[in-house]
Amino acid sequence: MAVSANRLELLQIADAVAREKTIDRKIVIAAMEDAIQKAARSRYGADTEIRAEIDGRTGEIRLQRLLEVVDVPENFSTEIALDDARLRNPSAQVGDLISEPLPPLDFGRIAAQSAKQVIMQKVRDAERDRQYEDFKDRIGEIVNGTVKRVEYGNVIVDLGRGEAMIRRDELIPRETFKYGDRIRAYVYDVRREQRGPQIFLSRTHPQFMAKLFTMEVPEIYDGIIEIKSVARDPGSRAKIAVLSNDSSIDPVGACVGMRGSRVQAVVGELQGERIDIIPWQQDAATFIVNALQPAEVSKVVLDEDAGRIEVVVADDQLSLAIGRRGQNVRLASQLTGWDIDIMTEDEESERRQKEFTERTELFTEALDVDEMVGQLLASEGFAKLEEVAFVDLDDLASIEGFDEDTAEELQTRAREYLEQIENEQDEERRKLGVEDDLKSVPGVTTAMLVAFGQNDVKTVEDLAYCAADDLVGWTERKDGETKRFEGALQGFEISRQEAEEMIMAARVQAGIISAEDETVAEEQEVEEAAAV
Incomplete structure (x- = not known):
């Protein structure tokens, strides 16, 4: 036919x-x-x-x-x-x-x-x-394209089989592109929208630099060297932490390359961004000292519960450790995941002297003893009355100048003082209208009940509908400045995890969720943490 x-x-x-x-x-x-x-x-x-x-x-x-x-x-x-x-x-x-x-x-x-x-x-x-099918699985990759047009500072890139966009805030500062320029960028998001798939690229994303190192350093591509974390101030400075899984290979040297050839290739792509390559360490203190290079650190003090670290440097190293506009310490904090406080040796000495004086006064007044006894307790490392009240009697009696009778009397006075404070706080709690049931929530103390009442949390249901931020506070970054908002339990040395556990216990007690739901949620959190 x-x-x-x-x-x-x-x-x-x-x-x-x-x-x-x-x-x-x-x-x-x-x-x-x-x-x-x-x-x-x-x-x-x-x-x-x-x-x-x-x-x-x-x-x-x-x-x-x-x-x-x-x-x-x-x-x-x-x-x-x-x-x-x-x-x-x-x-x-x-x-x-x-x-x-x-x-x-x-x-x-x-x-x-x-x-x-x-x-x-x-x-x-x-x-x-x-x-969409072509690019949805390419998130996290570097792609090459040609500049198709520039609209209001946003660069539209022709990828051959699709169009992508680099928003103005995802471009390295001071870099410009025109029609026909070749461009390399990191795919950080692909969305299916009404007007078609939207492919978003970035040249400021920390993983863009990590992927560039993967392309330039064969040992990273082969998995011999591992990139543990990256922190960037795009177009200015960056820090990258690397770890070698082979003891015979220096991770920093491999990333730098012969006469700096490898790192210079990355620096060239990033418009001259200065890159500090940091050896990663399991020990947090050592890692933070490395991350603050080129500054030399005298001493570090970790507070694991609060996720903070105090770094002491010499006077002539302070400006180097902080960096221009706080750049060095900010990048080190992003790289390590720790909040870093930097102080000079004189400031640290002054702070410790102030703490010693405050503790001495606390013990002197609360225990009704002379200043010398208060100084002895403070110098032995006691920071709170609870420590004096409930420490093993032999530990207290072993302090030079104390005997068993003295230690027993100090503990009795400490417990009586704490009981008095407890009664006063309980009375204050009642005046604020905080219900008795709230005290039965695990982890809640009488002092916390007063703080709850001052923040209009007066029932178990009120606590159940709180978020962790409402208790421990939160930070917001706006216009380049970080602002701290205080929570109801500010100053109680309570971690975010402890706050979440307290809220979950209140939800169970209020009947909002069951104990089985809480167990399932905890198991999911463990699985997610293990996956990470």
């Missing part, structure tokens, strides 16, 4: 569109079938069920009208009587669909225009789906 020219032309158009848009030929033919169906409905009636089929080998178009089998038809354009249907198909039953061939359709100008719009929309949707 000879195939007419217009039929061949139809198939040629489908092949050309499929090649140009890089989509499946079957999708284009299906779009054409939908377009023909729409045009046929405009002729035979919008409520008529039309089916169009295009033979993928010959290009022949077959039109059929589908009629529903009913006992008594009301609309002859969509329904057919059971008796008439059985003349065509003896096994027809009520509810079946019977197909009826239609003559070839002669497209008018309006119908042809409508069909063209349907085809274009279907092809556009297929192209968007293909782009």
Whole structure:
């Protein structure tokens, strides 16, 4: 059977569109079938069920009208009587669909225009789906493209099989691009949106630098050297922590390369960004000392519960440790995940003397002893009355100048003072209207109840509907400045995890969740932590 020219032309158009848009030929033919169906409905009636089929080998178009089998038809354009249907198909039953061939359709100008719009929309949707499928699994990769245009500081990049955008705040400061420039960037997000897949690139993302090192340093690509963390101030300075899984390979030297060739290749791509390569250490104190390079650190004091570390440096090293506008310490904090407080040796000595004086005064007044006894307790490392009240009696009696009777008397006075404070706080709690049930929540003390009452948390339900931020506070960064907001339990030395556990216990006690739900949530947290 000879195939007419217009039929061949139809198939040629489908092949050309499929090649140009890089989509499946079957999708284009299906779009054409939908377009023909729409045009046929405009002729035979919008409520008529039309089916169009295009033979993928010959290009022949077959039109059929589908009629529903009913006992008594009301609309002859969509329904057919059971008796008439059985003349065509003896096994027809009520509810079946019977197909009826239609003559070839002669497209008018309006119908042809409508069909063209349907085809274009279907092809556009297929192209968007293909782009999304191509790039959704490429998040975290570096891609190369060509600058297509620049709109309001945002750079639109042609990736060959799709378009991507680098927002103005994702570009390295002071770098400019124009039409036709080659550009390399990091894919950090791909979203399926109404207007099509949106591919977002970045040149300021910390992982952009990590991926550049992976491309330049074979040992990182092979997994011999591991990048543990990255901190960047785009276009200015960066720090990267590396660890070697082979003791014979120096991770810093491998990343620097012969005469600095490897690190200079990355620096060149990042518009001259200074990069400090830091050896990663399991020990937090050693790692933080390394991260503060080139400053020399005299002493470090870790507070693991609060996630903070105090770093003591010599006077001439203070400006170097802090860096210009706090850059060095800020990057070191981002790299290590610790809040870092930097002070000079004189400031640290002054602070310790102040703490010693405050503790001496506390013990002197609370225990009704002379200053020398207060100084002895402070110098032995006692910081709170609770420590004196509940420490082992032998430890207290072993202090030079104390005997067992003295130690016992000090503990008695400490416990009596704490009991007095407890009673005063309990009275204050009642005045504030804090309910007794709130004290039964694990981890809640009488002093906390007073703080809760001052922050309008007066029942178990009030605590249950709190967030951890409401208790321990939070920080917000705006206009380049970090602002600290205090929580209800500010100053109680309570960690975020402890606050969350307290809130969960309140939710169980209030009946908002069950104990089983809490157990499941804890197991999920453990699994997520293990996965990380």
